[in-house]
Amino acid sequence: MLKIDNLHVKLEEEDKQILKGLSLEIPAGQVHAIMGPNGSGKSTLSYVLSGRDGYEVTEGSATLDGESLLDMEPEERASAGLFLAFQYPVEIPGVGNMTFLRTAVNAQRKARGEAELSSGDFLKLVRAKAAELQISPEMLKRPVNVGFSGGEKKRNEILQMAMLEPRMCIMDETDSGLDVDAMRLVSDGVNALRSPDRSFLVITHYQRLLNHIQPDVVHIMANGRIVKSGGPELALQVEQEGYGDLLAEVG
């Protein structure tokens, strides 16, 4: 599904290399986790894949189902099935959450040549999915992320994910700022979306989230590259020993 090969990325505005030959392949239906110390380039990876301005790819490739992501506009990547759950979801004052969701859903349907959802169907769908994430109807009417608590923002991201039904979901530190209950809600939401033709890339600092969302593969990222990959036990090792020994081991 997602294939990243020897990706080199620098900041556009300064001469600073962030990703230095990152390679990663996530087959359909799998959940991969990326862990790594601060500044290792985890968030950059999520932004480059989703097409945010400010980064320059100097070498390498990234494809989704064989199509080059790097040549597409951000909205084309979205319609192709790539979704990023933001670490810091953005507030849009004055725009109702529901309006935002519906505009997004229909924009993607239109881009894929599908019929737009009728308002009735949309409402039914959004209400059902919101209820699963314990998102109140009142929260659906509020402006996008404005005045939401940290937990509400993250649940809202998962609601968007559930509505847009992407094939490749990237979650950028979705666990940051969540209490135990919110973490369970978010994880349940994600687990409900797991399917043989949907993949996840979960970026996190802590093993804790991976107790709830069981990964197939765990990667350790440092200095702009994947330095070690393994099973879920790798995350436990990091949790117990920290990154120090691990990084020393791989040099």
Next chain:
Amino acid sequence: MTATTDLDVREGVDRETVEAVQSIGSYKYGWDTEIEMDYAPKGVNEDIVRLISEKNNEPEWMTEWRLEAYRRWVTMTEPKWAMLNYPEIDYQDQYYYARPKSMAVKPKSLDEVDPKLLATYEKLGIPLKEQLILAGVEGAEAAPADGRRVAVDAVFDSVSVGTTFKDELAKAGVIFCSISEAIREHPDLVKKYLGSVVPQSDNYFATLNSAVFSDGSFVYVPKGVKCPMELSTYFRINAENTGQFERTLIIADKGSYVSYLEGCTAPKRDTNQLHAAVVEIVVLEDAEVKYSTVQNWFPGDEEGKGGIYNFVTKRADCREARAKVMWTQVETGSAITWKYPSCILRGDESQGEFYSIAIANNMQQADTGTKMIHLGRNTRSRIVSKGISAGRAQNTYRGLVTMHPRATNSRNYTQCDSLLIGDQCGAHTVPYIEVKNTSSRVEHEATTSKVDDDQLFYCRQRGMDEEEAVALVVNGFCREVLQALPMEFAMEAQSLVAISLEGSVG
């Protein structure tokens, strides 16, 4: 209706915005109507003033009133204090009167109106047949089950083409007709109130209007009457090199209520056209008037060629206690906008509100705002202004809040937000505040921001293209004002916001 359908409606509205962005390339009202016209000779002088008066079959007193205004006008000079740059206007190179030939004999009813004129309004989406405006997209709460009706007075160049629902309004005692008809049929009301809010010599453009206004709308709502439907005037400038000078007079007698809508469009032409209107509103004890405008005159092309010069004087006088007026405007068109809808809060406890969205794109220039003149005790005013600049446009908010010595315990709240798109446009805020007593309170809040890249990226990551994303963010920025508009207008305005910003990104 249930909450479910209510929500449906809101969603539908937004979808329309998005569709509008995608489907419409540019100014969509830019076509013209081929129709034979009668023109007065070019230029303005006393003979032209007399001619206009004569064409309207006006009584002698009206002719004299116009001439008096004209004689003052020639002694005045055009104001230059606004932040507007435009070439000298040659006032003698304009037609001051243009009338479709078929309107030489005033039709008695809409059935007799030239089909070409009716077709023009139909194409603009203005129903001149007395039909129901369908309720399909209607706000749930306010609408009766059978839909909401709006009475329309349609003004084409210099003349009123027709007014709908007159009979039904008459049953409620409401007078809604063209001003030329009012001058003939209701001279007492016109004599008493015309020029009582905007005096003949108020300013250069208002004085010119007083001399040469050709038509416009007249409304009188009698004591205690809640006007049974919304009233609207639709202005269309069609003829080339023709100025439009309409005059609107609205009188809300004690305890009455009326909501009034005004819409305007003009064909695409590469010469500038002059529009200098005057709107006067008299609000008596306990009465309330809502006046909403969606101004969409042709803004000129991307290089600033053509477009309407819009110099408008609008003022409401809350003449007696507890009178209330609310101005809502969405200004997206015109090459030049010079407009300050104002409230004179004379009656004790009277209230004035001003909600404004002004969008300037490409080479447009807007200098707009309001004046809140607090004269009575315990008066209240509220100003919410949202200015959006894109392209190389300049957008100025200019406002005056005055608390006179007698206006004790009065309050004003002003919120003035500017949004910039791109790095070649400008936003300016010029608030004037005068407080002459110690018990009143004036608050002014102002912000300037740019459309945030993070917001746009967030929207695009969810699948919207850049223009959709901008339209969504800008509509959010304007929400407070859009909500103040009647439902039909709110939808039109939302689409307009999107269309006006076409090509402002990327």
